[in-house]
Amino acid sequence: MSEPTEVQPSMMDAFRGMWDTCPMFKELRQHAPVLHIPEIDAWILSRYDDVITVVKDSERFGAMPADLVGEVPDELKDALPHGYAPWQPALVNTDPPEHDRIKRLAAKPLTPAAVATREGQIREAATALIDPIVGLGRADLVDSFATPMPVQVLIKILGVSPEDYKQFHNWTLGITELFVPTITEERRLELAREQVGFNEYLMEAIAARRKSPGDDLISGLILAQEKNEKSLTDREVLGVVGQLVIAGFETSAGAISFSLYKLCEQPELLARVRDDLTLVPKVVEESLRRLTPARGVVRRVKQDVEFHGQVIPKGANIFALVQSANNDETKFGCPERFDIDRDPSEMRNSMHFGGGIHACIGQSVARLDARIAIETAITSLPNLRVVPDQQIQVQQGMIFHRPERLEFEWDV
Numbered sequence: 001m002s003e004p005t006e007v008q009p010s011m012m013d014a015f016r017g018m019w020d021t022c023p024m025f026k027e028l029r030q031h032a033p034v035l036h037i038p039e040i041d042a043w044i045l046s047r048y049d050d051v052i053t054v055v056k057d058s059e060r061f062g063a064m065p066a067d068l069v070g071e072v073p074d075e076l077k078d079a080l081p082h083g084y085a086p087w088q089p090a091l092v093n094t095d096p097p098e099h100d101r102i103k104r105l106a107a108k109p110l111t112p113a114a115v116a117t118r119e120g121q122i123r124e125a126a127t128a129l130i131d132p133i134v135g136l137g138r139a140d141l142v143d144s145f146a147t148p149m150p151v152q153v154l155i156k157i158l159g160v161s162p163e164d165y166k167q168f169h170n171w172t173l174g175i176t177e178l179f180v181p182t183i184t185e186e187r188r189l190e191l192a193r194e195q196v197g198f199n200e201y202l203m204e205a206i207a208a209r210r211k212s213p214g215d216d217l218i219s220g221l222i223l224a225q226e227k228n229e230k231s232l233t234d235r236e237v238l239g240v241v242g243q244l245v246i247a248g249f250e251t252s253a254g255a256i257s258f259s260l261y262k263l264c265e266q267p268e269l270l271a272r273v274r275d276d277l278t279l280v281p282k283v284v285e286e287s288l289r290r291l292t293p294a295r296g297v298v299r300r301v302k303q304d305v306e307f308h309g310q311v312i313p314k315g316a317n318i319f320a321l322v323q324s325a326n327n328d329e330t331k332f333g334c335p336e337r338f339d340i341d342r343d344p345s346e347m348r349n350s351m352h353f354g355g356g357i358h359a360c361i362g363q364s365v366a367r368l369d370a371r372i373a374i375e376t377a378i379t380s381l382p383n384l385r386v387v388p389d390q391q392i393q394v395q396q397g398m399i400f401h402r403p404e405r406l407e408f409e410w411d412v
Contacts, residue, residue: 018394019392019393019394019403020291021295021323021324021401022290022327022335022336023336025046025321025323025324025327026327026329028044028046028321028324029046029047029324029328032046033045033046033047033050033307033308034050034307034308034310034312037319039181040181040317040319040398041317042298042316042317042318042319043310043312043316043317043318043319044318044319044321045307045318045319045320045321046321046324046325047324047325047328047330048325048328048330048331048349049330050307050308050320051296051320051321051322051324051325051351052325052351052355054297054299054318054320055297055320055322055351055354055355055356055358056355056356057356058095058096058356058357058358059302060301060302060303060305061299061300061301061302061305061318062095062299062300062301062302063092063093063094063095063099063299063300063358064092064093064297064298064299064300064358065093065298065300065317066083066087066093068179068298070178070188072084072192073188073189073192075189076189076192076193076196079196080192080195080196080199082235084175084178084192084195084198084199084242085175085195085198085199085202085238085239085241085242085245086175086239086242086243086245086246087239087242088235088236088238088239088242089102089235089236089239090102090106090236090239090240090242090243091103091106091239091240091243091358091361092243092297092358093239093243096357099357099358100357101226101229101230102232102236102240103357103361104226104229105221105224105225105226105229105231105232106221106224106232106236106240106361107361108220108224109217109220109221109224110217110361110362110364110365111364112364114220115364115365115368116364116368118153118156118157118365118368119368119372121153121156121157122153122156122368122369122372123372123376124156125149125152125153125156126149126372126373126375126376127376128152129144129145129148129149129152130145130376130377130380130381131380133145134380134381134412135412136412137409137410137411137412138387138407138408138409138410139407139408140405140406140407140408141257141260141377141406141407141408142253142257142402142403142404142405142406143405145256145373145377146253146256146257146260146373146406147253147257147402148169149252149253149256149369149373150248150249150251150252150253150256150366150369151165151168151169151172151249152165153248153252153365153369154168154172154244154245154248154249155168157216157217157365158205158216158217158218158241159205159209159214159215159216159217159218159219160205164201167197167201168201170194171194171195171197171198171201172245172246172249174191174194174195174198175191175195175198175242175245175246176246176249176250176395176397176400177191177397178191178192178195179397179398179399179400180395180396180397180398181397181398182396198242199238202238202241202242203234203238205218206218206222206234206237206238207234209222210222217241217244218237218241221237221240221241222237244361244362244365247294247360247362247366248362248365248366248369250293250294250400250402251288251293251294251352251353251360251362251363251366252365252366252369252370252373253293253402254291254292254293254294254400254401254402255284255287255288255293255366255370256369256370256373256374256377257402257403257406258287258288258290258291258293258403259283259284259287259370259374260374260377260378260384260406260408261386261403261406262283262286262287262290262291262338263283263374263378263384264384264385264386264408265338265386266338267385269340270378270384273340273378274378274379277375277379279340280371280374280375281367281371282340282341283340283374284367284370284371284374285340285347285350285352286338286339286340286342286347287338287370288350288352288353289326289327289332289347289350289352290326290327290335290336290338291323291401292322292323292326292352292401293352293400293401293402294322294323294352294399294400294401295321295322295323295398295399295400295401296319296320296321296322296323296324296399297319297320297322297354297358298317298318298319298320298399299317299318299320300315300316300317300318301313301314301315301316301317301318302314319398322351322352322354323401325351326350326351326352331346331349332346332349333346353366381408381410382410382411382412383410383411384408384409384410385408385409385410386406386407386408387407387408387409390406390407392406393405
């Protein structure tokens with residue numbers, strides 16, 4: 001099918017930092033629902049019905065390809081013989097039946113009930129971050145709160161020593177940067193060297209938990225049992241943890257940032273939510289729908305498929321734009337409006353945690369993390385508001401959508 005020449009640069013601009021992609025994705029849905037982007041060598045699908053087909057049909061659309069972040073540099077292949085931690089065979093990058101066994105085991109320590117027992121730890125993390133900035137009256141809450149919050153939570157849940165926070169934070173940011181297709185080879189090599197340390201750190205932690213399990217997620221993954229199935233291997237635990245680090249960090253950091261921004265856009269709504277904190281979960285869900293922190297999912301095509309007259313060949317990559325689907329006017333009334341009072345039946349259409357066999361198993365952590373962070377911020381920072389006239393940019397990259405910085409101010 002023909003490709004409007006004016007659309008392609010706009011798509012890549014979105015991947016390089018467009019704050020609100022909703023208007024542009026509307027143009028895609030209307031005029032170029034199937035679009036090949038040579039720069040990332042992927043077919044972009046933007047309509048809801050097409051995206052949900054890809055997300056739920058594991059027979060025709062395989063797992064996320066292993067080469068999405070590029071090959072390990074030659075000089076590091078001995079140090080990373082199996083690749084980066086998040087690319088060990090685990091959740092997003094395996095197909096059934098291998099995937100089903102790993103997911104059944106990995107989900108055991110991440111059930112809503114299991115995650116709920118971590119609420120005290122998560123509140124401690126939020127309080128420790130917010131208390132030092134309350135008296136400032138102004139801060140970049142992305143840098144000082146929304147971004148470090150999920151890392152602090154991951155540290156507590158994984159049982160990482162607090163003194164390793166800074167290093168763990170850097171590793172987390174580094175692995176997400178590997179997803180940026182335009183980084184230089186020099187930077188890619190630097191990040192790969194850092195990931196050697198990340199792999200070694202996690203493998204040492206796994207070995208230690210096998211000898212002496214504790215009350216942490218790594219121990220829970222090691223101890224998970226399923227009748228007639230072998231337990232998770234070290235590599236599988238490494239892969240699950242690596243993928244949870246990426247997904248949990250980006251989803252939570254984006255949800256916290258966008259929720260606070262959207263609440264401050266509507267002061268009356270902010271006051272309503274502050275007076276009734278039971279509404280915060282609705283804020284989180286609507287924020288995840290409206291500005292989905294993971295723009296989409298990548299799937300490898302298992303057989304030739306056709307969308308709107310365009311054949312996509314077996315072996316090609318499809319980038320299913322979940323963020324676009326979550327703003328599709330055929331499924332959501334006035335999708336550009338931030339509305340926490342949407343009908344629950346409509347909100348069930350939202351795919352912000354994926355769907356099908358690859359639905360995110362860490363969504364309970366992300367939801368609780370975001371809920372507690374928002375409650376803490378809006379009750380601790382009086383008259384919270386966004387600093388006006390600032391240019392808002394999100395980080396570069398194809399998949400993740402999170403502000404680089406966002407200045408807020410409040411009364412002291």
